[in-house]
Amino acid sequence: MKRILLAMMIALFAAGAAANASGTTEAKSAVVTQEQLKADEAANFESKSVGHLLVDFFKETGIYAMLNPSPDVVNGDGEKMSAFAQSWGRAIMFVIVFILFYLAIAKGFEPLLLLPIAFGGLLANIPIANMTGPEGMLGIIYNMGIANEFFPLLIFMGVGAMTDFGPLLSNPKTALLGGAAQFGIFGSLVGAAALSQYTGMVDFTLKQCSAISIIGGADGPTSIFIATALAPELLGAIAVAAYSYMALVPVIQPPIMKALTSPEERKIVMTTSRKVHKLEKLIFPLMIIMLIALLLPEAAPLMGAFAFGNFAKESGVVDRLSNEMQNSLINITTIFLGLGVGSKLQADKFLVPETLGIMIIGLLAFAAGTAAGVLMGKLMNRFSKEPINPLIGAAGVSAVPMAARVVSKVGADEKPGNILLMHAMGPNVAGVIGSAVAAGVLLSIFR
Amino acid sequence: MEIDLVGESIKFMILGMTVVFVFLMILVQFMKLQAYIIGKYFPDPVATPAPTSPKGPAEDEQARVAAIIAAVTEFRKSKSNSKG
Known part of the structure; x- marks a missing residue:
């Protein structure tokens, strides 16, 4: 006891001495710099009249900067900005972010992400402030967690902790529907390649085509992850396209689903699913991780975070951790992810023909994914012992749980009382796995 | 090329x-x-929660007793406070 006290006293004394020492040196240096500062100012400062001050101030306003584009202005990455991007470009971007605000608030388009993204876009286009530069707020957020692909992984962790694999485990073969819907990714990859090879409207590289096509996975974090890895210059447009179309799933999917199925097929009632053992749910995330480790390590970051979140939830002994992942952690990350992605909505990056191309390809990707899922559902219905309603194939595009809800609604419209929601959740969560696998394949190609 | x-x-x-x-x-x-x-x-999928179920009510009972004790203590404290 005595010894401990002694040791503490010695430690305290040492700490005090150290603080004292640093204090004196700081004071000394402060005196020196203060004198230097005075001398510096006396040498360099010139007195100005009030009028002169006002004129100088006016030159520092946003109005002046937008009316008089200067060739020396650089964007956050230190590249020179065109006169158009500095003047009209900023104005157009302001209008675009206000439209995004409208869509997020009045129309309820994925507001949790679209609103921060749009606000980030608003801040990114403020002249002079240079908020997207390495020292600006948005630049710091971007470099902190998006440039190194960290934030999407945190989101994936939370999504994992929210996902229930029960419906998939009770009817494993519906996972194949989630695979078919990944045609949305690879079909639109060919689409993007064809668009830039044959039309000349845009000029994408193979990496850029791949980054755009991942929109077809209908999975926000995966899209951001891949876009950052393969084509960071297109990140803003890709993220906006992915989240806008995810919000538009209830508009895009039903016509395609109805066009590809007959009313009889839509009326198919699926047998109730078997009860899933708790152990199955517990082992499932470990099973995925082992498969990823053995077959596709490139998808390990995405699936690792996802499986960790899910394992924490299903273990049942770390509720505090899994609650944190599902709530505060994912919310904080969403704020940063949104603002960081918004920083890529600068006029000189966003107002390019490529953005239009990305929007078109993204729409095609969603449509192709839905169509492939439904067609696979028809095929499986033909060869399966139990009846499978082909509509649930449309839920194979990830967009959890929106796509499954849409399926359930279309099914109930055709035959009231036919509840497909739980059956559609199977392909829906398999779609998340499928798009992560597809992302891993794309990454491995360009490794 | x-x-x-x-x-x-x-x-x-x-x-x-x-x-x-x-x-x-x-x-x-x-x-x-x-x-x-x-x-x-x-x-039996329902069998797994079974071993925990006898423990469940016991814990419940304990928790209820703890809650009652806490409530009584609090009540007495507030009473003594108002008196003092």
């Missing part, structure tokens, strides 16, 4: 769709296997 974007992307598509399907098919087989094994050795 100009890269044939469409040709390359078709190759990617074949690779990608194959990997996705093979991966999910393996996953499906493993899911079926584990369902079979678990169904065989841990037969």
Whole structure:
């Protein structure tokens, strides 16, 4: 006891001495710099009249900067900005972010992400402030967690902790529907390649085509992850396209689903699913991780975070951790992810023909994914012992749980009382796995 | 030399769709296997919560007693406060 006290006293004394020492040196240096500062100012400062001050101030306003584009202005990455991007470009971007605000608030388009993204876009286009530069707020957020692909992984962790694999485990073969819907990714990859090879409207590289096509996975974090890895210059447009179309799933999917199925097929009632053992749910995330480790390590970051979140939830002994992942952690990350992605909505990056191309390809990707899922559902219905309603194939595009809800609604419209929601959740969560696998394949190609 | 974007992307598509399907098919087989094994050795899905259920009410009882004690203590404290 005595010894401990002694040791503490010695430690305290040492700490005090150290603080004292640093204090004196700081004071000394402060005196020196203060004198230097005075001398510096006396040498360099010139007195100005009030009028002169006002004129100088006016030159520092946003109005002046937008009316008089200067060739020396650089964007956050230190590249020179065109006169158009500095003047009209900023104005157009302001209008675009206000439209995004409208869509997020009045129309309820994925507001949790679209609103921060749009606000980030608003801040990114403020002249002079240079908020997207390495020292600006948005630049710091971007470099902190998006440039190194960290934030999407945190989101994936939370999504994992929210996902229930029960419906998939009770009817494993519906996972194949989630695979078919990944045609949305690879079909639109060919689409993007064809668009830039044959039309000349845009000029994408193979990496850029791949980054755009991942929109077809209908999975926000995966899209951001891949876009950052393969084509960071297109990140803003890709993220906006992915989240806008995810919000538009209830508009895009039903016509395609109805066009590809007959009313009889839509009326198919699926047998109730078997009860899933708790152990199955517990082992499932470990099973995925082992498969990823053995077959596709490139998808390990995405699936690792996802499986960790899910394992924490299903273990049942770390509720505090899994609650944190599902709530505060994912919310904080969403704020940063949104603002960081918004920083890529600068006029000189966003107002390019490529953005239009990305929007078109993204729409095609969603449509192709839905169509492939439904067609696979028809095929499986033909060869399966139990009846499978082909509509649930449309839920194979990830967009959890929106796509499954849409399926359930279309099914109930055709035959009231036919509840497909739980059956559609199977392909829906398999779609998340499928798009992560597809992302891993794309990454491995360009490794 | 100009890269044939469409040709390359078709190759990617074949690779990608194959990997996705093979991966999910393996996953499906493993899911079926584990369902079979678990169904065989841990037969009743309702049986697993059973061992915890006798413990559950006991804990409940304890928690209720603790709550009652806490409430009584609090009540007495507030009473003594108002008196003082």
